[in-house]
Amino acid sequence: MRSENRVTINDIARHSGVSRSTVSLVLRGSSRISKATVDKVKASIDALGYTYNRSAANLRTQTSQAIGLIINDLMNPFFTELTAAIEEAADREGFFVYLVQSNEDPERQNKLCTSLVEHGVAGLIICPATGSPRETFDRLHTQRVPVCIAVRPFPDDRFDFSGPDNFRAAELATNELLELGHERIAFLGGERGNPSRDDRVAGYFKALQQAGITFDPELVVESRPSRQSGVADVEKVLGLPNPPTAALCYNDFVAISVMHGLRRNEMEPGRDMALIGFDGMPEAEMSHPTLSTVSLRPRLIGTEAANLVIDRIKSADRPILRRVQSPELVLRESSEAPRQSNSPTRNRNPR
Amino acid sequence: MRSENRVTINDIARHSGVSRSTVSLVLRGSSRISKATVDKVKASIDALGYTYNRSAANLRTQTSQAIGLIINDLMNPFFTELTAAIEEAADREGFFVYLVQSNEDPERQNKLCTSLVEHGVAGLIICPATGSPRETFDRLHTQRVPVCIAVRPFPDDRFDFSGPDNFRAAELATNELLELGHERIAFLGGERGNPSRDDRVAGYFKALQQAGITFDPELVVESRPSRQSGVADVEKVLGLPNPPTAALCYNDFVAISVMHGLRRNEMEPGRDMALIGFDGMPEAEMSHPTLSTVSLRPRLIGTEAANLVIDRIKSADRPILRRVQSPELVLRESSEAPRQSNSPTRNRNPR
DNA sequence: CTATCTTGATAGAACGATCCAACATCACTT
């Protein structure tokens, strides 16, 4: 890029004895150019070592093949999987993805939006950071940037959305635990104000209510989710006079950390407390015991988000769409044995 | 980007009654413009809702703030951590990162290189896919693209490099197992031809040799690493007449999968077989038992890679640098107990 | 009173591509 005498389309034209326009047509594979000319031009391209300048072309055509993707935290396998799916879908349509992390910081998120738009992305997929100001989205709206909001249900009906059904996911998980015979079910981790978490708590609450179980606020523990937070969360409820026999964990990370917390207190996850996480990250299958989880279908959400934004890039005026993916309960060892049945522990590593 | 009548610097000029050049100077915060004019122009910018077109500017100035990052697999926490560190370092220097995945596919990697260069990145950080053809790098070299090779030691002395010391890492791990009294030590996972793996096997070999232990080729199992591959790998050596009492695992993923394989055969990882992984991914701390590992210092490698490429962007002619980070042995439960001491199993979840 | 220096602002060319309208050829018609 920074070489003083970059080879341009003009150099090719001069070298092959045709016009600049002809070279441009050859580059774009136009059928209107004779085979002889095409060969001549291609020979010059190889000879001079030409590299196409897509930015220049984009400037002229007012287009772009780039989609900006803003996610909160790359280290979370849920988002990693989402990203992978988005990249694949974008690739299929000839787009490619600029990936950046907001680190859950609304201000950084705002800067990133500006930067990406300035760099001329064709569209944006955003997983809104908790506490995102409306202003960021107002700007995007007036700038007419095609945007798809993903994963986190930011309340804004001006943009397409692709995300999970958090409420239903929590209902599913809670009902499963209820059916196993649990009556004291905790909800561990996550912070109030995070819409995903609040929706899950709401679903959990509804399922309890429908089962006629009185809701105990002490069983809902708030904390900023991290790789360690589950330890403290579960120890909090273990200290109660009437501790829970099962727990929903805000996400799979928290669940795995809760397993550690249990072991620190001489309890065996799965046997002494049933656990179900949320997300469906691949690691859940590798934990010990393997972790039951409600998969939010990150791949599906990602594919859908990419399709939505690409579709919107192509037709700015089509009506707003909301694609909510139904979750899938994935049962594994951590929620196998009901508490009250004092049957001997089953072999939890069959085969 | 695609609106028919985008607001440009010309519109601002017209609206505020100054020249195009003046607006440009205001945008770049030039000190040669009077405060009165600056205010006038800024007012127009707000009024018309202008967005800066950085691509156009880059075309004119022949510069770019973007760094392309090509990694093999986003789903691997090692790379995720590497990426995070690169992003942070780039951000500090005013650059931002286009992240793409090669999926370990040399052809895709080649396409991505082309695409990124065409899009005008200022430089490239590449973790070479296994089996990368020399040709890809030859092109980058003749195009004079600033490149830093990261993680995988691709044999090319024309580019800067930032990566781990795989040989030393394996030596460290092997010596630790030897000191614990193990004599039958396996090396599980990874494929011949992958330089990281081959270096690790070499270090393992040297350590065994120095300890006067005859190398048994049956203890080295090759496989394409995945989240499940360790199961088969370990079952292979368990089937031997004289099975190993300890194993080095190609990476932490493999190690965690090996734990599953052991349990499937009624063996307890850590107690019945000591395990040490490579990478130092955060999940290693969350496994059960917690996983001993040789941390390759992904954050350090990332920071260094970003610094190297940015430095090279600024001064193309400085000599080639190779930054090799020394690994760090992180001992946890999976390599606690030596096999031959038949002491009672220690509590492996101390409070 | 002319000469020189500052300060602030500007016009036109340039970056590397594409678009548009025009233009040769050459081959068929009629």
Next chain:
DNA sequence: AAGTGATGTTGGATCGTTCTATCAAGATAG
């Protein structure tokens, strides 16, 4: 022989910005 079409090629304008050189006007100097 002139008209019509198809085929292949082209020069100039253009995208939105910055660069270079220049300039007007006022200040300072001799």
